[in-house]
Amino acid sequence: MWLIDSTTIRLKFVTSAGSSPYAILSHTWNDNDEVTFQEFNSPDRDIAHPRFLKITETCRLARGRGIPYAWVDSCCIDKTSSAELTEAINSMFRWYRESTICFTYLADLAVSSEIEPDLPKCKWFTRGWTLQELVAPRNVEFYDESWNLIGAKISLLKPLIEITRIQEDVLRDSNSLPNYTVAMRMSWAANRQTTREEDLAYCLLGIFDVYLPLIYGEGTNAFIRLQEAIGQVTYDLSLFAWTDQDSIETRQSYHGILARSPAEFNDCSSVWKPGTWVFPTHEYTITNKGVRL
Numbered sequence: 001m002w003l004i005d006s007t008t009i010r011l012k013f014v015t016s017a018g019s020s021p022y023a024i025l026s027h028t029w030n031d032n033d034e035v036t037f038q039e040f041n042s043p044d045r046d047i048a049h050p051r052f053l054k055i056t057e058t059c060r061l062a063r064g065r066g067i068p069y070a071w072v073d074s075c076c077i078d079k080t081s082s083a084e085l086t087e088a089i090n091s092m093f094r095w096y097r098e099s100t101i102c103f104t105y106l107a108d109l110a111v112s113s114e115i116e117p118d119l120p121k122c123k124w125f126t127r128g129w130t131l132q133e134l135v136a137p138r139n140v141e142f143y144d145e146s147w148n149l150i151g152a153k154i155s156l157l158k159p160l161i162e163i164t165r166i167q168e169d170v171l172r173d174s175n176s177l178p179n180y181t182v183a184m185r186m187s188w189a190a191n192r193q194t195t196r197e198e199d200l201a202y203c204l205l206g207i208f209d210v211y212l213p214l215i216y217g218e219g220t221n222a223f224i225r226l227q228e229a230i231g232q233v234t235y236d237l238s239l240f241a242w243t244d245q246d247s248i249e250t251r252q253s254y255h256g257i258l259a260r261s262p263a264e265f266n267d268c269s270s271v272w273k274p275g276t277w278v279f280p281t282h283e284y285t286i287t288n289k290g291v292r293l
Contacts (some may be wrong), residue, residue, distance in 0.1 A: 001088075001095065002037075002076040003069040004055065006062040009047055011040065011076070012069070017091070017098045022069035023062035024099035026133035026140070027054060028107060028123050029074070029195075040075035057147050058103055067100050086214045092129075093206020096136035097174055104133070109144040115156070120163045128194040128203035135166065135174050136206060164188060165269050177207065181272060182230055183238035186265035198222040200261055209233070220260050227258045231285075238271050 002011050003022050014020050033051050040055075047056055055072050062070045077088045088095075096102060106122045113119070124130050134140065140153035153160065153171060161168055166188050169176045177185065185207050194200050198215070201222035205212060210229040215222065231239060242259040245266070259265060 001071075001091070002078075003071055004059060004076065006059040006068055006070050009056065009059055014069075017095050020069050021067050021100045022071050023058060023065065023067045024071045024096055024102045024137065025054060025058045025073070026096075026102050026104040026124075026130055028127055028130070030107075031195075034074040037075055037078040038080070054105060057105075061103050061147075065101065071095065071099070082214070089202050089214060090205060090211045093132045093136050093209075096133055096206075097138075099137050099139075101139040101141065102133065102137035104130075104140055104142045105147070106142060106150075107145055109150070111144055111146050111148060113144060113150075115150070115159055119156075119159055125163050126192055128189060128192045128200055131164075131189055131192060132203065132206045134160070134164065135170060135177070138173065177209075181238040181241075181268075182208070182234060182236045183241040183265055183268035183271040186242070186259075186262050187267075187269040187271075189262035190264075190266035190268075192262070201226040204262070223261055224256075224258050238268070241265070241268055241271050243267055 001014050001017050003014055003020060004010070005012055006023070035051055035055060039045060046052070055070075055075060058070045058072055062068075073088075073092075078084045104124065106119075106124055109118060109122050134153070142150050142152070142156065144150055157168060157171060160166070160171060167176075167180065170180065186204075189200070189204055189207075192200075192203075194203060196216065197219050198217075202212065202214060204226060208226070208230050210226070210233060212222075212225055212229055218225075227239060240257060242264040243266075245264055
């Protein structure tokens, strides 16, 4: 794992996320303005350039808290290495959870904004990757476009619950995730998007505590693989509680047993897990012909 020294603004490799205290950044990407791993390590870099602002501000906030390191996804992952990218994406939830604090930068929240009408409009709440970045870390602070603190996760619980439909105890402690059904957790991502289709699956790995090899180019099959991986570690049949959103419009007669995207779980925000006396746990297996109960 690469960390940025918050004083020297240079990268350092550590073998374990828990070995050094670090702050972590959550933000929405602008692909043309993000600093890559290679650019950050260039001898010709100019950290005074506006493209470095999110990095330098994260380090400034970290230094102010006495935190020696920071992590920013754009420049702390060498995306030219498939092995490093796979490890990073499969470890992302844990890295956010083990951070000392997460600074969330809302680039489209104006300085004069008010929480109630303006916070729900932020792009950050529509992106797939930011779901785990909200849930995983215990300490999260939100900043507006000029890096003014607007509040912490704990003080903004009411609007965050209303915006995301995520239960309060999950926002307080990600260890409570297993208490909620697969379908309900999927519903939290139903209205979120990612730039690459496959990332709709990969951004949810930590939410379900599963691991997958990355295969960019496989399209919706990535989400199928995610559900198959979930099916191997749970008895929860709410995995099959999704609703086909397009069958009427597309006139499709048949649909596989697994959903094609989180959007098909949009109506599952109230799918609770019944007690074992109502619905005992049964082993099931996903096969090439369907589900064997």
